[in-house]
Amino acid sequence: MRDFSSNHSALALNTATLGHNVEGAGAGWSPEQVIDGCAKRGYGGIVFWRRELGNNAAKLGRLSREAGLEVVGLCRSPFLTGPLTLADDQAIMDDFHQSIDEAAELQTSVLTIVTGGPEPGTKGMSESQKVLIDRVARAVPYAAERGVRLALEPLNPAMAGNRTCLMTAADALNVADEIGSENVGIAIDVCHVWWDTTLTDTLLGRAQGRILGYHLCDWLADTSDIMLDRGMMGDGVADLKAIRSAVEGTGYQGLCEVEIFSANNWWKRDPDEVLDTIVERFRDCC
Amino acid sequence: MRDFSSNHSALALNTATLGHNVEGAGAGWSPEQVIDGCAKRGYGGIVFWRRELGNNAAKLGRLSREAGLEVVGLCRSPFLTGPLTLADDQAIMDDFHQSIDEAAELQTSVLTIVTGGPEPGTKGMSESQKVLIDRVARAVPYAAERGVRLALEPLNPAMAGNRTCLMTAADALNVADEIGSENVGIAIDVCHVWWDTTLTDTLLGRAQGRILGYHLCDWLADTSDIMLDRGMMGDGVADLKAIRSAVEGTGYQGLCEVEIFSANNWWKRDPDEVLDTIVERFRDCC
Numbered sequence: 001m002r003d004f005s006s007n008h009s010a011l012a013l014n015t016a017t018l019g020h021n022v023e024g025a026g027a028g029w030s031p032e033q034v035i036d037g038c039a040k041r042g043y044g045g046i047v048f049w050r051r052e053l054g055n056n057a058a059k060l061g062r063l064s065r066e067a068g069l070e071v072v073g074l075c076r077s078p079f080l081t082g083p084l085t086l087a088d089d090q091a092i093m094d095d096f097h098q099s100i101d102e103a104a105e106l107q108t109s110v111l112t113i114v115t116g117g118p119e120p121g122t123k124g125m126s127e128s129q130k131v132l133i134d135r136v137a138r139a140v141p142y143a144a145e146r147g148v149r150l151a152l153e154p155l156n157p158a159m160a161g162n163r164t165c166l167m168t169a170a171d172a173l174n175v176a177d178e179i180g181s182e183n184v185g186i187a188i189d190v191c192h193v194w195w196d197t198t199l200t201d202t203l204l205g206r207a208q209g210r211i212l213g214y215h216l217c218d219w220l221a222d223t224s225d226i227m228l229d230r231g232m233m234g235d236g237v238a239d240l241k242a243i244r245s246a247v248e249g250t251g252y253q254g255l256c257e258v259e260i261f262s263a264n265n266w267w268k269r270d271p272d273e274v275l276d277t278i279v280e281r282f283r284d285c286c
Numbered sequence: 287m288r289d290f291s292s293n294h295s296a297l298a299l300n301t302a303t304l305g306h307n308v309e310g311a312g313a314g315w316s317p318e319q320v321i322d323g324c325a326k327r328g329y330g331g332i333v334f335w336r337r338e339l340g341n342n343a344a345k346l347g348r349l350s351r352e353a354g355l356e357v358v359g360l361c362r363s364p365f366l367t368g369p370l371t372l373a374d375d376q377a378i379m380d381d382f383h384q385s386i387d388e389a390a391e392l393q394t395s396v397l398t399i400v401t402g403g404p405e406p407g408t409k410g411m412s413e414s415q416k417v418l419i420d421r422v423a424r425a426v427p428y429a430a431e432r433g434v435r436l437a438l439e440p441l442n443p444a445m446a447g448n449r450t451c452l453m454t455a456a457d458a459l460n461v462a463d464e465i466g467s468e469n470v471g472i473a474i475d476v477c478h479v480w481w482d483t484t485l486t487d488t489l490l491g492r493a494q495g496r497i498l499g500y501h502l503c504d505w506l507a508d509t510s511d512i513m514l515d516r517g518m519m520g521d522g523v524a525d526l527k528a529i530r531s532a533v534e535g536t537g538y539q540g541l542c543e544v545e546i547f548s549a550n551n552w553w554k555r556d557p558d559e560v561l562d563t564i565v566e567r568f569r570d571c572c
Contacts (some may be wrong), residue, residue, distance in 0.1 A: 083507055117507060117523070124525030125483055158444030160481040161507040161523055167481050174483075195446040195453050197411055197460075221369055221403060221447040226512060237403070237447060239410030 011282050012045030012072045013038050014215065014259035018274060019267035020049050029271050031060050037275050039067035045255040049075045050102055057105035071108040072255050073151070073187075073213055074099070079116030080135045081128040083162050089135075096139050104146035110212045111143070112151045112187050117162040128165040133178045140181045151212035152176055153187040156195075158226045169193055169202045176210065188247055189215035189259065191230050194238035200246040211252040215259045216240070216286060228263040232277060234285035244286060256286065297568050298331030298358045299324050300501065300545035304560060305553035306335050315557050317346050323561050325353035331541040335361045336388055343391035357394040358541050359437070359473075359499055360385070365402030366421045367414040369448050375421075382425050390432035396498045397429065398437045398473050403448040414451040419464045426467045437498035438462055439473035442481075444512045455479055455488045462496065474533055475501035475545065477516050480524035486532040497538040501545045502526070502572060514549040518563060520571035530572060542572065 015034055029037070031052050038046055046069045053060060064071050078095040079085045086092050103111040113136065119128045136150060143150055152172040155164035166172045172186040188211055193199055203211070218236030223229050233240055244256070258278050260266050266274050301320055315323070317338050324332055332355045339346060350357050364381040365371045372378050389397040399422065405414045422436060429436055438458040441450035452458045458472040474497055479485055489497070504522030509515050519526055530542070544564050546552050552560050 123523060124528060125481070156443055157481040158442060158509075158512055161505055161509045167483070171483055195411070195443040197453070197457055219447055223444075223447045226444055237409060242410060 008042045009044035011043045012255040012257040014047040017260045045070040045072040047073045057102045061106035073110035074103040077113040081131045082116035100143045103148045125165045137179045144183045150184045151187040156192045185210040185212035187213035203246040207250045214247045217260045228261045230260045233281040240286045294328045295330035297329045298541035298543040300333040303546045331356040331358040333359045347392040359396035360389040363399040367417045368402035386429045389434045411451045430469045436470045437473040442478045471496040471498035473499035489532040493536045500533045503546045514547045516546045519567040526572045
């Protein structure tokens, strides 16, 4: 491991960046190894995925904090709308509540919501956003009792067929306005919003105090796969400094969470190399 | 061929829908066969691609009109920004002028512009939009002399890495405003803009008389390829009637141009079946 002299305490690792236990990715590191790898480099935080927790949410949360890492969030709610949801409202809400329970066990204050796409049989987004608003609003009291805030994450419009009905920060803020709870905010992910020429105006104008998560990566000019070919910061065309400036211009003081899905590049590399590269790029490009 | 009793004169075929001479697609129909297939079904118009014209632009335009088809447009300008352009400004502008010449030879009044993405070495869109504005503005007099209008087409943000620096109708209108010529408008393509929850407001508020082309297809919920898996109208999740209503609410009286890139489905089917299906779906879903 190289020696990095500067302070990286604003940096958090989303474990997806090491392939989060996808077969063959991240050299098969366990969550404990990932915690150790981040801690010894001076990362400030970590974000887990539900699939990694098993029955160990409380333990992994404790190990992270003991290693000096804040548990910045949990990925993610089940899909709440669209063709990829569980069978019915009861099953969806049960799993939504369970994801809130897991966030509480981790002792993290943020659960990220990936909404899901248009409801089967509907066209466009308006009907689906109504369903989304209803389901999130019903979960808010349950989450609030457990100290968990809900972060609505807009996804790249490329995923609007079945994975999201929020395509922009403005969409997410509009839905949050309808829900009308201080417990509901938004998450900003570079790969999902980098293209939005109105982003800075939207964030500075409407998102004061409402950003609950900031996710870093880059958008490669020749992105080969919308889901699994995200770039390392500096390798793409997103204006990372402008986006961070807008995010922090809203008063956001949370960590910068690196989340890179990269099946054919970063997931295949030595996790030590990935974690080192993130530190370098965070210092130079973000 | 089935008998369709209603009038389909508002329908135009973009030849890409039959694979436009991609090896093995569209049963290898020649442009003349495509003209005949559209005419005998009562289509009102046709749109060609430059690759199909060879030295026959004037002839294909004449054959189309003799068959009762309006030549609605030509696809497309060369990329004007980003990593996929020709070598330098001179080469780009020469090819841009040549595409205008070909539109004039076809006797169509609209050339569609697909802009290209972020300029190499830049981040985000602002620098690239300046380059775009400069290059389009320089071509406007040349186009105007030849009776050709330029339609700025926003593309789905999924393509913003290297194929577009206009992601929304508002982006395209902003750039058109900067150019400030009545000869420059926008093109609205369902697959590129269907997800935009502000689309109707943008078009009704700002696009009166400025839409030069309306492209029909659908967005499949489980789109497998951003470029080449477009859906037939009715098979996806776009609100086609709402989009058409907004487009026509701007005063647009042009044709509805069906443009479906579908390497693994519609391009593999019998062109007669494709042309029949379009007529049915246009009547029922659009």
